[in-house]
Amino acid sequence: MSNIGFVGLGIMGGPMCRNLLKSGHKLVVYDVVPALVERVAGYGASPGDSARGVAERSEIVITMLPDGPEVEQAVLGPAGVLEGARPGSTIVDMSSISPLVAQKVGAACQAKGVRFLDAPVSGGEPKAVDGTLAIMVGGDEAVFNEMAPVLRTMGSSVTLTGPVGAGNVTKLANQIIVACNIAAMGEALVLATRAGLDPNVVFNAIKGGLAGSTVLNAKAPMVIGRNFKPGFRIRLHQKDLRNALLAAESMKVGLPLTSTVQQMLMALMNQGKGDLDHSAIVNFIEQMAGIEVKSPGDLP
Numbered sequence: 239m240s241n242i243g244f245v246g247l248g249i250m251g252g253p254m255c256r257n258l259l260k261s262g263h264k265l266v267v268y269d270v271v272p273a274l275v276e277r278v279a280g281y282g283a284s285p286g287d288s289a290r291g292v293a294e295r296s297e298i299v300i301t302m303l304p305d306g307p308e309v310e311q312a313v314l315g316p317a318g319v320l321e322g323a324r325p326g327s328t329i330v331d332m333s334s335i336s337p338l339v340a341q342k343v344g345a346a347c348q349a350k351g352v353r354f355l356d357a358p359v360s361g362g363e364p365k366a367v368d369g370t371l372a373i374m375v376g377g378d379e380a381v382f383n384e385m386a387p388v389l390r391t392m393g394s395s396v397t398l399t400g401p402v403g404a405g406n407v408t409k410l411a412n413q414i415i416v417a418c419n420i421a422a423m424g425e426a427l428v429l430a431t432r433a434g435l436d437p438n439v440v441f442n443a444i445k446g447g448l449a450g451s452t453v454l455n456a457k458a459p460m461v462i463g464r465n466f467k468p469g470f471r472i473r474l475h476q477k478d479l480r481n482a483l484l485a486a487e488s489m490k491v492g493l494p495l496t497s498t499v500q501q502m503l504m505a506l507m508n509q510g511k512g513d514l515d516h517s518a519i520v521n522f523i524e525q526m527a528g529i530e531v532k533s534p535g536d537l538p
Contacts, residue, residue: 240388243267243296245289245312245319246333247274249468250359251302253366254332254392256281261391268292289313293322293329298388301331305477306339313343325351330385332373334358334413334474336481337403338488340376344402353381356402357389358409360416362470370394374412376405410485413478417499417516419453424520427461427531436533438462457517461531466514466521473512476503 240263244255247269255265255278265283268291269275279285286292289312293299299319303309309331313319319329329347331340331354340356347354355377365371371393375382382398389396399408426449430440441458444450460466479500486493502522511518524530 241297243292243299245292246302247278249363250366252278257369257392266292266295288317289319290317290322293319298328303333306335309333309335314346323352328353330355330357332357332359334409334478335406337406337485340406341403356405358406360412364469374399374405374408376400376402410482414482414496416453417475417479418495420457420519421499423454424523428523428527431531432529434534437531460517461520466518468513468515470516471513472503472506472516475516
């Protein structure tokens with residue numbers, strides 16, 4: 239079992255820590271929010287006083303933070319992980335960030351003799367809780383092979399996708415597909431409701447055909463049940479699509495569907511809906527149609 243440091247204990251990091259502890263690893267944890275540190279300490283982790291302090295006590299440091307600026311601050315900034323990391327130790331950033339930022343952090347780690355993987359995840363809070371995240375990894379194959387058993391305590395799928403930065407390119411590809419899938423589902427269910435059909439019947443009719451998907455099975459019942467409790471928040475998905483568009487611009491790749499859905503997410507954030515589940519993309523389409531996705535008996 240390893241001595242692992244963990245920085246970033248929010249909606250994803252907290253349950254990921256719990257699964258590492260269940261697997262027998264020793265954890266030192268830190269977050270800028272003291273209450274989150276106290277919560278994870280209650281699971282059996284040792285609290286750290288800073289990101290640097292966590293690194294000084296660990297062989298492996300995992301970071302799980304909202305976006306690139308937070309990763310740069312936590313790893314490269316004053317009292318950051320890299321100040322406390324010893325040569326030969328490993329930093330695994332599991333945040334969803336720009337591939338360019340991942341490469342910048344990786345280069346800084348390499349200059350100090352610290353190994354680095356970017357390893358963003360997919361699955362949201364439910365899969366973080368049950369340890370079945372999909373983990374997409376970029377970095378050196380030998381480092382990946384050494385870290386894979388640790389990553390498998392948090393995920394059911396752990397895949398090396400290429401060099402540093404490749405993990406986040408893969409995650410952005412994942413987020414594009416998920417966002418566009420939810421938007422398409424929203425349009426379909428709004429159309430069905432406007433036509434007087436029961437959206438639940440339509441969902442059950444199409445889920446076994448070519449339109450069926452994991453996204454449809456997970457999100458259609460939430461929309462029909464008007465349950466937008468966040469598993470993955472709109473504001474975080476907007477951030478991911480923004481990173482996808484910035485990466486695409488740097489490579490001169492057009493992403494017209496991604497751009498459209500990102501604008502939907504921005505509009506919902508401006509309406510105060512940024513902390514709803516990303517299934518609430520349907521709200522944007524409902525507003526355009528002037529109708530909510532409901533069974534006919536529930537309509538006014």
